[in-house]
Amino acid sequence: MDDLAVRTEPAADADAAALRSAGLKVTRGRLAALRLLQRMPHSDAETIHRHAVTDEPTLSVQSMHNVLTDLTRAGLLRRIEPERSAALYERRVGDNHHHVVCRACGKVADVDCVVGHAPCLAPSDAGGFAIDTAEVVFWGLCADCR
Amino acid sequence: MDDLAVRTEPAADADAAALRSAGLKVTRGRLAALRLLQRMPHSDAETIHRHAVTDEPTLSVQSMHNVLTDLTRAGLLRRIEPERSAALYERRVGDNHHHVVCRACGKVADVDCVVGHAPCLAPSDAGGFAIDTAEVVFWGLCADCR
DNA sequence: ACGTTATTCGTAATCACTCAAAACACCCGA
DNA sequence: TCGGGTGTTTTGAGTGATTACGAATAACGT
Known part of the structure; x- marks a missing residue:
């Protein structure tokens, strides 16, 4: 039984610990979201739910939205919103990496x-703005599509 | 009469010419969109329509969406979509400038x-992608809000 | 002016997401 | 072991922005 649990969810304990240390309860829906985003980053809520x-x-789409919002607020997930597409989620947080679509x-x-050096972040305040974050999205064609 | 026309719409002729050279018919709705975006860039469809x-x-909201989509496709407008906000439009096209929100x-x-130098555009192809555009959004606080 | 064609209107529908209320689950102390 | 209380999920309805579509209308070339 331990064997089965370990075999199917090797990182489940780590995920549970991450949830707990973020002050969130460990629930099946949250574990499912974390587990799936491990294997398929940059997925939208509907895909993760599916x-x-x-x-x-029993997990509803609304609950999945709820889970993803909570985990994002807790800093366990990062949410990106490429133009013309639904919001995507990924587990890589804390480093400021960018994306290519x-x-x-x-x-x-x-x-x-x-x-x-630091990615495109202008420390100068442009037009009176105090800038704290630079968000970069590259657009192009992937290997398969060109 | 000429006086009135010139006084109220100094750039209307230029806008009309731009529309024509893009292969689009000159309509009141399109002129209105171009005229308003001259004075208030970074507006969303609802604001422009209002x-x-x-x-x-007689101009409907749906027609305004239609107009903005057409003008964007024709290269007369640029559409930007900051996270968590409706799409915004502006007349500055052709130069790759960025935005701070x-x-x-x-x-x-x-x-x-x-x-x-060139704005944050990596000429290298990351992960097999052929990158053609870099889109940068800065986040911070404007002069009034801090 | 006239006919062709592009554009707009109005209604409906979609998509992604949010909100509110009720049901539920789990941890704590009595 | 039994209730409470807090936090989570469900259910269902609702919102905002945008798109689709067929019919009506307006621009442009001739």
């Missing part, structure tokens, strides 16, 4: 800091 | 290429 229901048939198929990939 | 109806009372009031301002 895969989650095979394990948790395929114009043709919509596929998203991570892009680490592309210029040698 | 101002447009004082001149063009106020976290508090949502105000948007233009930011010209912030680093000396």
Whole structure:
């Protein structure tokens, strides 16, 4: 039984610990979201839910939205919103990496800091704004689509 | 009569010419959109429509969406979609400038290429992607909000 | 002016997400 | 072991922005 649990959910304990240390209760829906985003980053709420229901048939789409919002607020997930697409979620948080989106198929990939130094962040305050974050999205064609 | 026309719409002829050279018919709705975005860039469809109806009372919101979509496709407008906000439109096209959004009031301002050289565009192809555009959004607080 | 064609209107529908209220689950102390 | 209380999920309805579509209308070339 331990064998089974370990085999199917190797990172479940780590996920549970992460939830607890964020002050959130460990629930099946939250574990499912974390587990699925491990294997398929840059997924939207509907996709995550579709895969989650095979394990948790009672999980509603609204609950999944709820879970994702909570986990994002808790800093366990990062939410990105490419133009013309639904919000996507990923587990990589804390580093300021960027994303590249395929114009043709919509596929998203991570892009680490592309210029040698801090990524495109202007420390100067442009037009009186006190800038704290730079958000960069690259657009192009993925290997499959060109 | 000429006086009146010139006084109220100094750039109307230029706008009409731009529409024609883009292969689009010159209609009141399109002129209104272009005229309003001249004075208030970074506006969303609803705002543009609200101002447009004082001149063009019959213009529907749906037509405004239609107009903005057409003009964007024709390259006369640029559409930006900051997270958690409706799509905004502006007339500055052709140069790849960026934007800074106020976290508090949502105000948007233009930011010209912030680093000396080409703005944050990595010529290398990251992860097999052929990148053609870099889109940068800065977040911070505007002068009024801090 | 006339006919062709593009554009707009009005209604309906969609999509992604939010909100509110009720049902539920789990931990704590009595 | 039994209740409470807090936090989570469900259910269902509702919102805001945008798109679809067929019919009506307006621009443009001739």
